[in-house]
Amino acid sequence: MTTARAAAAAILALALAASLYGLPLLSVAANRLALGTPAFGAAAGGGHVHAVAGLGLAGLALLAAAPGRVGAALALPIFGAAVLLLAAGLGAGATALLDGRPTAARASVGSGGWCAVIVLLAAAGWSVRAFRTPGFGAIAIAGLAAGLTTLARSGILDHLSLAVEFRARHAVLGEAIVQHLVLAGGALVLACLSAVAMSLWRRGQGLVEVVVSGIQVVPAVALFGALVGAFSAVLSAVPSLREAGLSALGPGPAILGIAAYLLLPLWRGLAAGLGGTPATLVDAAEAVGLGRRQVLLSVRLPLGAPVLVGALRVAAVQSLGLATLGALVGAGGLGRIVFDGMAQFAPDLILLGALPIVGLSLAADAGLGAAEAMARRRWHS
Incomplete structure (x- = not known):
């Protein structure tokens, strides 16, 4: 011992x-x-x-x-x-x-x-x-x-009071979980696509770093409020967007705001994962006739997979937590139950909304953590 x-x-x-x-x-x-x-x-x-x-x-x-x-x-x-x-x-x-x-x-x-x-x-x-x-x-x-x-x-x-709250709101809870997953998943997909696009802009990497790092210091409530104002201005200028179903309140600004906070870990993960391949391996791959795309798919991606999955893991957990704030702009999700409990000073109602968020975050962390370990064993053993 x-x-x-x-x-x-x-x-x-x-x-x-x-x-x-x-x-x-x-x-x-x-x-x-x-x-x-x-x-x-x-x-x-x-x-x-x-x-x-x-x-x-x-x-x-x-x-x-x-x-x-x-x-x-x-x-x-x-x-x-x-x-x-x-x-x-x-x-x-x-x-x-x-x-x-x-x-x-x-x-x-x-x-x-x-x-x-x-x-x-x-x-x-x-x-x-x-x-x-x-x-x-x-x-x-x-x-x-x-x-x-x-x-x-x-x-x-x-x-138990928590069980009583669950029986009273189990239908609402199920709907809120689905909304929460849609918000978090939509923001994660948008952030992944944006991070890839930013990584392709090689000359602007300094500006990208300033922007994605600067977003992290903006309070979430302030960013969401600014996005609501921006959406309102755009909808006023282009009324046809409102007719298409877009609104200043709802999932739109919530997904955009959440995605903005996910850019930093994803962008840095891409830079570290794809840029960390030893130059000797890249030279050897090119020497045997592999093109840039083949080097990317056969060398850089496999070797950088653990770092890439690790960045995705951080972003996924972060998105599930930030999706709680979507309720502030009318996007629903589990945050609606949490804020209802806060408004009513009902601790068990707050827990009813918070515990699924914790569970979803732990599940995402465990699942992607296992995928990261698997990638590390396969390509770095």
Whole structure:
């Protein structure tokens, strides 16, 4: 057992214990807007709390004592079981605490519950990294999602405030997810095409760098507002565009604004990926008769693939986060739910919109991260 690994396990163990026993696991309020009364430890999660603590400590002990794939393979299911047991305990605790209260009463997950989940997921991530096998993380995420889905369908989570908000808005949530993906995907495609076009303008690379770097310091709200004004001016000058379905509010300015922020990582990724090929390899390829296009397709692109996918990974995650602000200009998406929750001072409604954004971002990061690793193994092994 190395000192660093033991220290990391000890820190996570202390954080888990502090979350489960020192912070409120649930908060019970008269309604969704009122301040809640905190419920701690076993009063909130019953005997599940002690079981979660035991499982978490056992998993961390395995990671610290048994390095490598064996310890990781044994610890990961333990952390997954701890997360599911914690969710079940909080659901059962919410049911017990709301018993006999008015129907408007709510039981929300408290800071301790969220912190405990974060600690357990961090430990699970440690296990995945220690296992060092492509696809292991995706299998773990799928298993955890299946377990949570089973718990939700069993009804044990029904009295948690987040579940109540989901039942009230599940149709709106599905539509918002689709809108969010359209905004993020459309902006990513537009930014990719624009970055390629900018990279082809060799004489203007200095100006391109100034522009794409300067956009990063402009506040997103200000940029979106400026784009709404610009769209309004263009539509006033060319009324036929309005008849074609374009509007100053909606997806148009949102996609353009998001794409503007994605230009820097994509443009730099293209420059680093295609320009990082050793000159000796390019000379050798040209010496055997390959043309410029063949050199690009057969030499530069394969060798630069990890960098290119890495840039796409950064831009994809960034686009999913920035798409939240599309709601400010009437583009919809998950940001609409988040801002509705902020306007109503309803934390669980905010979470209902924010958690899918986090999930989509993590999924995009994991998927493109796996693609980046695959490209690196294929072309740089």
